[in-house]
Amino acid sequence: MPAGERRRATSSGPPPSNVDAARRGSSRSSQQRPASTARSQQISLDMLEWADKVLAMDASVLATLRAVCGPKNENKLRLYLGDRDVPDPMSQDDAAFHECAVLIEAGTALHTSGRIT
Template sequence: MPRRILTVCKGGYCRAPLAAAVLAKLGGPAVETRAAAVRDWHIGEGAHPTMIEVAGERGYDLTGHRGVQIDPDLLAWADVILAMDSAVLAALRELTDDDTSAKLRLYLDGQDVPDPWKQPREAFAACVASVESGADRHLGAA
């Protein structure tokens, strides 16, 4: 059975869909990924157009993403829940019980994945590089 990884960011529009795509591609059949948001800002929407474009240039397909908000079913589904920044991690801790909170991790070790929202294209490229740099940390145990 593949390892189930849930990636979570604030709006589910940039970082979480990217991280889910990166982990799915690099992890292959050993992982299954989903992306979600702690806020309800982009429910049902695709990923940010610039993120789709920049990620596509690196070989990651975000075109099928549709935003969903975190819910108990997603939390239960995941073997590990990766927060893209410390504020998202804190919000997730508010939503979880003791069993589920044991699944929570910060995507990067001790630092936030920079949010490219409302930033220039270069910030999206930097976000992709940051997510790629942290992927092995989560795939090694897959």
């Protein structure tokens, strides 16, 4: 591929920026990590009861979780960034995926430092 040419997503897999962000891992690490094999699944009451904390990426997901979990588990639910949504970059350009990855990494730093609980 010539220098400067952008890779394009195909219908056979995720956009390259998704894979690049997953491989990048923590900004503190210089190691390349393979993309995760984890897959999304619908949340269940059993999952909510098992978890110590459940982090939602946006307010609409948080509202859905609240509807599923009931009052017993509501104290476990939080927005990932505390007071703002992580924007969904799906169907957007590489810059949107990069910005999303930056926000997620920043949120990770805030969670691990205890600044967001």
